[in-house]
Amino acid sequence: MKHKYEEVEESIISWTLTGKYKPHEKIPTESELIKMFNVSRHTIRKAISDLTSKQYVYSIQGSGMYISDWRENTEILKNAKNVAVLTTHISNYIFPDIIRGMEETLYSESYSLLLSSTNNNVMFENSNLKNLLAHKIDGLIVEPTKSAYKSQNIRYLNNIMSNNIPIVTINASYPEINTPSLCVDDFKGGKLATNHLISLGHKKLMGVFKVDDSQGINRMNGFISECQDNNIPPSTGQILTYLTEEISSSLPSKIENTLISEKRPTGIFCYNDEIAYIVLTIANKLNIKIPEELSIVGFDDSQLASIMQPTLTSVTHPKEQMGKDAANLIINLINNNNHFEDNDSILYDPELIIRNSTSKIK
Structure with a gap:
């Protein structure tokens, strides 16, 4: 207390x-x-x-x-060049690769990197933005937290921008503010993954999507669009949604219940490779053969995709390249008085990497 x-x-x-x-x-x-x-x-x-x-x-x-005014406190702070990086996660999954790309680029230009994460929690984003406002920063690279919802922390971002501090967003954007963004075409990625399953003869499809991030919404919409384009109308249980907080709690049981049901799908498209790994683990537990009885597609083409057995078919994410591009862009904005054009934003074109977790339906 x-x-x-x-x-x-x-x-x-x-x-x-x-x-x-x-x-x-x-x-x-x-x-x-x-x-x-x-x-x-x-x-x-x-x-x-x-x-x-x-x-x-x-x-x-x-x-x-x-x-x-903290910007006037010391001569050291005046001369230091600091870029703050606020992501939803730091140490796991694809985030070390993204951050590595930023570090290499920022350090080569003599910038210090102030790194923090929100764990995709709005209150953590709030406290981190407050902390950043209390320090001297020259630019901010931020991954929006709970990006499927209207941000509760826009006033802090507006305060940063009012001080002419440039902001670049990665993986998602804040519709309420005008800043450059670097994102994957998640809708297209969803269509690519779904089309691959359909081309292998799968019609009993399921998608597993995180719906508190805009990436998950866009990938889900791509899944639905491709199903409709191929006259596979959405059916009850075809789409399984979850929130960040449910990954380790209720989501595994939902997946297991689907895999033991009479209407078990033959092909599953997962929000990302981590979810695909959970599906694979549960399928192995239930003695469901991959890919003979169940094909699985992930998203992000992470290191997990290459070490899973069988190896995972997955949609690409630029990872380290995104980190480098974000760092180069924020440096350019700092050096040009935060002037940017619409074409400074990047929408990365995803590709499908086909491995051993998918096959023709038998």
């Missing part, structure tokens, strides 16, 4: 981050803060003391308390 002075500190910090009070603008007096937060004078003085030491506020004798 937080102390009252900590709650006061967080409120005043949020004033600076949301732009309620601008740098060097006077904040309410001690007496006004006591009434505003309904706390003791001691609590307000403790909060102000902490905020002063953290350089969020400063005092002018006989005048009052003012909001600090």
